Amino acid sequence: MSVLVIAEHDNKSLKGATLNTITAATQLSEQVDVLVAGTQCADVAAAVAKVAGVSNVLVFDSPAYEHQLAESLAPLLKEIASDYKYVLAPATTFGKNLLPRAAALLDCQPISDIIEVVDGTTFKRPIYAGNAIATVTSQQSKLLLTVRSTAFDPAPSQDSSAPIQNQDIAITNELSHFVGEQVAESDRPELTAANIVISGGRGMQNGDNFSLLYGIADKLGAAVGASRAAVDSGFVPNDMQVGQTGKIVAPDLYIAVGISGAIQHLAGMKDSKVIVAINKDEDAPIFQVADYGLVADLFTALPELNELL
Amino acid sequence: MKILVAIKRVVDYNVKVRPTSDGKGVDIANAKKSINPFCEIAVEEAVRLKEAKQADEVIVVSVGADAVQEQLRTAMALGADRAIQVKTDAELEPLAIAKALAAIVEQEQPGLVILGKQSIDGDNNQTGQMLAALTNRPQGTFASELVVNDNDVQVTREVDGGLQTLSLSLPAIITTDLRLNEPRYASLPNIMKAKRKPLAVTELSELGIDAEPKVVITAVEAPAQRKAGIKVESVAELVDKLKNEAKVIA
């Protein structure tokens, strides 16, 4: 009844969401193998071996997996999945892109975005932008799941190291090629891992005004997020979007500035521990989920906040 | 080149759904239904490619009961040339929908299939990737820009770390993200014209696929409700509360 977890990484470092996925995996089985497919990814494999709960690290190191395209990785998963009852991936853009493709090759119906393991065949997952939580059960011989990282703690590290097994199945793919990427560079914490998130919406009016948020974020060690409206208006890049169709965050403190609180935005942040809303409209729906609401013009409130921190 | 666009009829994105009182499903019988927003973007992209003479025909397909004809007509009013309903009264899972769509792909041989990245009711984000696997085509998921060439399509994808660009050989499968385009509104003359565009109905049973559910919803509950909060009068009070009451900042 073992589990295979697909590690997310950039060939150099392991992405944090993998750790939350490993925690979900340990709730399903004591045998948790982690797949690391990439090129020159030994550092990633070594990092995975140090994660508590990992039984074996399976490394597929080949130029074929450099960009971890679904067209190469899905057939690889099909090859090796026979040894496993469960295959888990983080519910990130990486996992969402890959897992369903592999599932179809295995003739399995995957389950997306689980937030709770009820038992070995039963899981909870949000539907309708989190307005309802469905309990789903499946008797399939193999279960492919993506895991919402905010719902599981990250697996801790351990002193000992799990064995690393180098494997040599390389599946080349003629269908898709990597052309390039624009990776957002920031010294601030990653949005989905930060303890404090401060997000701006359409009320920020333009990208330059986001500097009002950056100053506060740097004082608080916070990540900066945004509503879809702020992304669509071109104030900030898409990787900052919080919501149903963006990133899901659940920090200790979430500060929403100039954000109205549409259900699609709430879907991405309403499990935060403490929510603060700053909005000049006292009837804005965001106040219905805010622990502390401040009805104020953000252009006076933010400089004042920066001053007092 | 033909473009096939898969559209889903869903509860409108402005409706806040609630679980039914028996805790078995969601209360949507009387809720307003629309084309899934991501599918609307898929239709728009296909129509723009046709307007740019990069495609000759745009076909929309939806799997579902007769009610989906309403959304198929809307898609034709937005510019699709013809529609296919794969008729079933059952609620299908993404795998079965992908199989049904694969059968239509086999019949129509489109150069591009465009789907939404996610249906906003089930929030699955699976069907496009599964269709790509079943048809052995490359996938460009979460697309925010498409450049179609003779033999390939360049897709810019919205990924967690930023943007990624892939080149996919044609034929290919695309799923849309919100920034790909802003869909137009249907004009009244186009709504009238759409009524006369062809809409073919194929029975799901004729496609010979296994549509038995593999995952069963046993209960639906409301999410944990947040306690009502308070309004603070000033920034100073806010900072004080965060430090001394919530203890979330030092």
Ligand SMILES: Cc1cc2nc3c(=O)[nH]c(=O)nc-3n(C[C@H](O)[C@H](O)[C@H](O)COP(=O)(O)OP(=O)(O)OC[C@H]3O[C@@H](n4cnc5c(N)ncnc54)[C@H](O)[C@@H]3O)c2cc1C
């Ligand atoms: C399929 C779909 C998916 C979506 N996914 C997402 C998603 O993942 N994430 C997301 O965020 N949205 C998403 N949306 C969009 C969502 O529906 C809303 O349109 C969006 O969240 C609104 O962003 P906003 O609150 O910044 O803008 P608005 O709704 O325009 O609100 C701006 C707020 O700023 C306040 N304001 C203005 N000026 C000031 C000032 N000077 N001081 C203080 N307050 C001020 C206003 O009172 C207002 O409340 C999605 C929509 C669809 C259809």
Ligand SMILES: Nc1ncnc2c1ncn2[C@@H]1O[C@H](COP(=O)(O)O)[C@@H](O)[C@H]1O
């Ligand atoms: N019943 C359906 N008929 C046609 N297309 C569908 C159907 N269900 C899902 N799709 C397509 O698959 C996309 C992703 O849906 P999902 O995998 O359910 O999140 C949707 O945006 C549609 O393009």
